[in-house]
Amino acid sequence: MNSKGSGRRRFLKDGAALAGLTVGAVRAASAIPGADASELRPNDPHAYGERSRFEDSTIRIGSLGRWTGISDFGFRTPLQESVGVITPPSLHYIVSHGYDPPDIDPRQHRLLIHGMVDRPLILTMDDLGRLPSVSRTHFLECNANSAPFSGPAGAARVAPTATIQQTHGLTSCSEWTGVPVSLLLEKVGVQTGAAWLIAEGSEAGEHTKSIPLEKAMDDLLVAYGQNGEALRPEQGYPLRLLVPGWEGINNVKWLRRIKVVDKPYMGMRESTKYPSLRMDGKARWFQFEMGPKSVITRPSGGQRLTGPGFYEITGLAWSGAGAIRRVEVSTDGGRSWKDAELQGPVHPKAHTRFGLGWNWDGREAVLQTRSTDERGEVQPTIEELAKIWRVELDYFRSTSNIVGHFNAIQPWEVGRDGSVRNALF
């Protein structure tokens, strides 16, 4: 919103600004004057609050099989407990491909912007803190979210006992704060012929990702804030790329370098796993945007209705294309649909909470939702998705196939005993 405004213009037009940038920062000097260190007692109760001892949600769940560390199939947000649209940073999903978060001292961290630019730039975290910032609410989603894929996580996903944490837990939503990449690129001066960025992280694996310059100029951020405080280590502390609406893999964590180039690099995550292999042996490359999706978070798999009566059916919808315009709910397995109410304000490329009242009569029922985004695209059934992909349904059933961008409608089946089961297959 303010990325086009006077702060931006002022920063860009002022030749002296860059010199100032490298001098230092406000934030490092923000220690509280007059505070007696002996009185700060950061370990005191209430210094940095904790949740109730009766709350025990975690992003680790045992039922996916063996978990030996952050290198496993991803830590999933317990969406069955979610309320509103904000995900607590402590419960944000994590996929890090085997690498623990590096232990970065923000005073030592630097962001290098170079390549096909007129004026390469090295920025400290303090430099970034002085620049015009924006805050935006956006979802992140792993492209493997809700799809069966090889290994125990896939087996858990296709099981009737699957919870929503297992089926959809690789998406979360936060208020992100940072500096528009477009501002930084205007400052360094992109050269003619440049068309892509390569973003690189600081972790041991040095994850890199190619991103088109057009997207970068549109809505990319280098983000240092999440829900009002510094990023969590697992989310890229102290700096990550934010690529709204696109596969999670693009949102490079522990960001240390942006190189402006003329064509995409075939990095490890471009050339393995993230291309979508088709049955004919071909693959989709550089498929970025996450399609329209929705899921009922309550009641959802593994929960139990304790008797007939009123229940609010509530859940989340999102789309990489922009804002959610409509969510429809069916309580009869897709024969009839009713519009749910969207809880505003509806942020573009963000989780949107919906709700619809329902009186359960005690009989079997299949609950499901479909979302429509601002572009008019409608979330498909699994049968429709198979047609789009030109595959048989069995392709999705198999846990030996790698499937990304699986945004099919998720049915939950309510039994006469009130139990709720995964009814996708």
Added chain:
Amino acid sequence: MNSKGSGRRRFLKDGAALAGLTVGAVRAASAIPGADASELRPNDPHAYGERSRFEDSTIRIGSLGRWTGISDFGFRTPLQESVGVITPPSLHYIVSHGYDPPDIDPRQHRLLIHGMVDRPLILTMDDLGRLPSVSRTHFLECNANSAPFSGPAGAARVAPTATIQQTHGLTSCSEWTGVPVSLLLEKVGVQTGAAWLIAEGSEAGEHTKSIPLEKAMDDLLVAYGQNGEALRPEQGYPLRLLVPGWEGINNVKWLRRIKVVDKPYMGMRESTKYPSLRMDGKARWFQFEMGPKSVITRPSGGQRLTGPGFYEITGLAWSGAGAIRRVEVSTDGGRSWKDAELQGPVHPKAHTRFGLGWNWDGREAVLQTRSTDERGEVQPTIEELAKIWRVELDYFRSTSNIVGHFNAIQPWEVGRDGSVRNALF
């Protein structure tokens, strides 16, 4: 948004719904099936993430003097570190008048709604979880925020060395989720002649507060969620009243009872401290709404500019009357003003982040902001506030006077050495 919609109508018109309500709930049964408890390992790293070891902001600050516990003058949000508009729950301000958070088991907690109603109701937390919910972003603010008042906190506030945590730290902003009170009141059937609610908390002090029925029907919530998870113990776990835009004291925590009555009760917090005593010996009673306010969070008191050059001036604005429409920034002590850019979406009765680019020339400067809300009310200077209050300026200077609703413009003075000082007095 959806509080008037079909879910609400469905809940209200269905006679069977209430019977269902008392049967039980989804949430209690939401444990993950198939999970091997031995594998859950909730103490594992990343199970419930923590912040970086390099981040050390707390809501306790030693420079306000002796802190012996939650009973002191309030734990203040470190706004100097804030980004965006969401306050992390761990850093939300706390005022509890001497009472530690009760250790409430949500399975044992009940909300009683009774008094002048046709059908008194007892609700479990699970019952509430089945009802139509809404999520809204709102600020909370203690009516004593930014005012000098008796004791060491007042002395710290008027000192040139005051930080924004000391001057404005008794306000925070969250996404709150809960059930509209209007829905509950319609269900119990309010009797003719009823005009007020009395809300009561479960803590040792049994805090009570009188709230007009008209406000309750407008936008009150019984809230169980904050920023996507259960309330923190300090914020009323498992249930609090949310009274958008009004003094923090109204937002009764650990809520256990709502009694519908015909006139306000003179509870302890109605009859002491919260009435605003005037110089003529009279007092304002039942003054609820917080006026338009704003403050620059960066640069702010105690911070230091490290040299001339570009800085974004950023901060927060809010009003109990609704949405913020305008924030103006002066860098010359109030002689001239420029419009800052508001970061949307601007939520009503919520913190709104603003920003304006500024090139510091290295000379002394006084930075300040004034906000205008949707009702057209403009944040006053301290001189204007004295006139409204019919007091002399000295009245605000004295730390022996109790002053609530102090929403005067906050000037920060930048010295030639880059130091930033409180220039209110």
